[in-house]
Every structure is written in C-alpha cells, then in structure tokens.
Amino acid sequence: MNDHEQYAEDLALYALDALRGEDRANLDQHLATCAACRLELEQLRGDAAVLSLSAAGPRPPQRARQRLLDRVAREPRASASKVGEVRSWWGWLGWAATAAVIVFALSLWRENAGLRQTLASANSQAAESASEVEQLRRIAAPILAPDAQRVTLVAAKAPPQPQGKAFYLRNRGSLVFLANNMPALPPKKAYELWLIPVSGAPIPAGVFKPDAHGSASVVNPPLPANTVAKTFAITVEDEAGSPVPTTPALMVGAGE
Amino acid sequence: MAELYDRYSSVVYAVALRVLGDTGAAEDVLQEVFMQLWRNPSAFDAARGSLGGWLAVITRNRAIDSLRKRRPETDIEDVVLSVVPDLAGEAERSRAAEKVRGVMGAMNPAQRSALEMAYWEGMSHSEIADKTGEPLGTIKTRIRTGLIALRKAFQT
Numbered sequence: 001m002n003d004h005e006q007y008a009e010d011l012a013l014y015a016l017d018a019l020r021g022e023d024r025a026n027l028d029q030h031l032a033t034c035a036a037c038r039l040e041l042e043q044l045r046g047d048a049a050v051l052s053l054s055a056a057g058p059r060p061p062q063r064a065r066q067r068l069l070d071r072v073a074r075e076p077r078a079s080a081s082k083v084g085e086v087r088s089w090w091g092w093l094g095w096a097a098t099a100a101v102i103v104f105a106l107s108l109w110r111e112n113a114g115l116r117q118t119l120a121s122a123n124s125q126a127a128e129s130a131s132e133v134e135q136l137r138r139i140a141a142p143i144l145a146p147d148a149q150r151v152t153l154v155a156a157k158a159p160p161q162p163q164g165k166a167f168y169l170r171n172r173g174s175l176v177f178l179a180n181n182m183p184a185l186p187p188k189k190a191y192e193l194w195l196i197p198v199s200g201a202p203i204p205a206g207v208f209k210p211d212a213h214g215s216a217s218v219v220n221p222p223l224p225a226n227t228v229a230k231t232f233a234i235t236v237e238d239e240a241g242s243p244v245p246t247t248p249a250l251m252v253g254a255g256e
Numbered sequence: 257m258a259e260l261y262d263r264y265s266s267v268v269y270a271v272a273l274r275v276l277g278d279t280g281a282a283e284d285v286l287q288e289v290f291m292q293l294w295r296n297p298s299a300f301d302a303a304r305g306s307l308g309g310w311l312a313v314i315t316r317n318r319a320i321d322s323l324r325k326r327r328p329e330t331d332i333e334d335v336v337l338s339v340v341p342d343l344a345g346e347a348e349r350s351r352a353a354e355k356v357r358g359v360m361g362a363m364n365p366a367q368r369s370a371l372e373m374a375y376w377e378g379m380s381h382s383e384i385a386d387k388t389g390e391p392l393g394t395i396k397t398r399i400r401t402g403l404i405a406l407r408k409a410f411q412t
Binding site: 046 | 258268274287290299310316352375400403410
C-alpha cells in the first residue's frame with residue numbers, strides 16, 4: 001500500500017474537518033510534502049462544498065443585511081477594492097506582463113540572425129534594436145536562467161503549493177512554461193506537460209525535471225502549427241516522455 | 257460587500273441554519289463569515305475555486321464549531337478547494353441542489369447517514385462508529401465513497 005492509498009480515507013475526514021488528534025497531526029505532516037494528497041484534499045473539499053447545496057431554506061432576515069453593512073461601515077479596510085477578485089486580477093496582470101515580455105523576447109531572439117546582419121550595416125536603427133534585445137534579454141534572464149533564484153510568494157502561513165504557468169501564443173507556436181515548488185520525482189521519471197486541445201487527444205508539450213528547489217521551465221517545445229489550447233496539464237511519465245498520458249493529471253489549468 | 261451579500265447570503269444562511277437549526281445562531285454565523293471575508297479578502301484565492309463553494313465550506317465549518325462549542329481548528333486561509341459550481345445564480349443553485357439530492361437519495365441509507373452525520377452534525381468517524389455500532393474503517397470508507405459519488409455526479 002503506498003502513502004496515498006494509506007491516507008485516502010483520512011483525507012476525506014480531513015476535508016470535513018472531522019479528523020482529530022494524532023491522525024490529523026500525521027496527515028498534516030504528510031500534506032506538507034505531498035502535492036498529490038494536497039490536490040486530492042482540495043478536490044474533496046470541493047465535493048463537500050457541493051454537498052452544502054442540498055441545504056435549502058428561508059432567506060436570511062432583512063435586518064441581517066443592514067446589520068452587516070453597518071458593521072462594515074464601522075470597520076473600514078485599508079484598501080476596500082472589489083472583494084474576491086483582487087488576488088486573481090493582480091496575479092493575472094503580473095503574469096500577463098511577464099508573459100508578454102518573455103514571448104516578445106523569444107520572438108526577437110528568433111530573429112537574431114537577421115538582426116545580426118542588420119547590425120553589421122551599423123545603422124542607428126539596428127543599434128537601437130540590439131539595445132532593445134539586450135534589455136529584454138536582461139529582463140528574461142532571471143526568469144529563465146537555470147541558476148536564477150526563484151521565490152514564490154504565497155499568503156503567510158500557507159504551505160508552498162506546486163505551481164505552473166503556461167504562456168502560449170498560438171499564432172507563433174510559442175510556449176513558455178514555468179513551474180515552482182514541484183515535488184521531487186521517483187528515479188527515471190519526469191513530468192510531462194500536455195497541451196489539451198479543444199478537441200482530440202492531449203499533445204505532448206515537453207518533458208521536464210525540477211531542480212533541487214522544485215523549479216523548472218519548458219521553452220518552445222515542438223508543437224503542431226496553430227493549435228487552439230483548451231488548457232494545459234501535467235502528468236508523471238518515464239523520463240524519455242510518452243506520446244500519450246499514462247497517469248492521471250497531477251496539475252491542470254485552472255482557467256483564467 | 258452589499259453585492260456579495262446579495263449574491264451569496266442565501267447559501268451561507270441556508271448552510272448555517274441546516275447545521276444549527278436556530279435562526280438567531282445561523283444569523284450570527286452569517287455575520288461572522290461575511291465579516292471575515294471583509295477583513296481578510298485575500299484568504300480566498302479566486303484562482304483555486306468558486307467563492308460560493310468556499311463560503312459554503314467556511315460557513316459549514318464555523319457553524320459546526322459553534323454547534324460543538326469548540327474553537328475553530330482550521331484557519332480560513334487554509335481552506336482551499338477545487339473548482340465547484342459558483343452557486344451565485346438561483347437557477348444554477350437549484351439545478352445543482354436537485355442533482356445533489358438525487359445522488360444522496362440513490363445512496364445506500366447507511367452511507368448517506370454516515371456522510372450526513374459527518375457533514376451536518378460535525379461528528380468524527382469514531383463518534384459515528386459508536387453511534388451506529390459499525391467498525392471505524394467502514395465509516396471512513398462510507399464517507400470517502402460518498403464524497404466521490406458526489407464528485408462523479410458533477411463531472412458528467
């Protein structure tokens with residue numbers, strides 16, 4: 001029996017907040033190091049949330065609304081922006097800016113040969129482009145360099161979660177994928193990234209192994225031209241890669 | 257906050273009332289849940305699930321804590337759940353509720369009862385085992401397979 005099977009039933013109790021004492025402490029310890037069990041816990045909490053739907057009843061009394069709004073008015077928050085969308089919006093904005101820089105830098109790098117020729121003519125326009133390339137290279141280097149230090153910031157007290165971000169530009173066939181906090185792999189295994197098309201089978205989009213800090217990247221894997229991606233997913237496969245997924249997805253795109 | 261309240265207060269109140277069975281206590285939990293969201297909106301990570309689902313789970317946990325007169329054991333920031341239907345719209349909620357009731361109705365009565373005791377009464381698996389006279393392992397299995405049955409119903 002492997003660890004995940006051993007913890008499967010305790011995870012369901014944990015999701016219901018019904019696991020106590022030593023069993024809970026043991027599972028907390030395991031969850032701190034096991035991404036697969038953390039994902040399963042999130043899924044089970046989602047299942048429990050669905051169960052809440054079977055509750056039906058009267059609406060809350062009208063006075064409750066005013067009571068809440070009065071309390072809110074008495075307790076102003078430092079930045080009362082639109083609740084619930086703050087994190088995802090800023091997160092999206094940050095990543096989108098990063099993606100734009102990376103994709104632009106890559107497209108410029110691709111054109112490097114042509115650019116060198118232009119540079120040889122030493123005209124001022126080419127010099128300006130070269131300077132731009134250099135600037136973008138400096139921006140992209142800390143993002144993609146294998147020896148760059150990567151720190152993922154999460155809410156205080158939250159355990160680090162495995163995270164992957166795929167930046168995909170369909171019309172250029174450019175894909176940049178960055179991952180953090182990936183759990184270590186068993187020997188001879190690797191993570192495989194999949195492009196999940198709108199229809200048809202998953203398309204292999206690169207095999208990668210995280211470094212000692214759990215970071216990894218995949219840059220411009222070969223992909224069929226102009227493929228519309230519904231989402232991306234990650235499985236664990238043999239280190240040579242597999243043409244089709246052979247294990248359940250460990251991570252999938254959450255949609256943004 | 258008024259907009260969020262109008263959208264989600266009926267889910268929050270229904271869950272609190274189902275657990276507590278008392279309108280005053282349910283209203284207190286309703287206030288507490290929305291004030292927590294107001295004070296700490298970043299506790300909810302929109303990338304990881306729906307706000308409606310998250311509020312339902314937070315409410316249920318707080319209502320159980322109140323029912324059992326115990327201190328909250330789980331920090332709201334630690335409650336992360338996978339994407340579930342958002343439950344913001346009445347029609348969507350009512351369709352989903354029907355589906356949940358269908359799945360619960362089709363369950364073996366012992367399994368349904370174990371899941372309901374754990375979820376709505378906040379009983380631990382050992383308390384359920386004591387009450388039903390069944391082995392601990394059986395109760396654990398029933399609860400897990402019950403949750404998985406709900407998952408499957410929403411995957412199809």
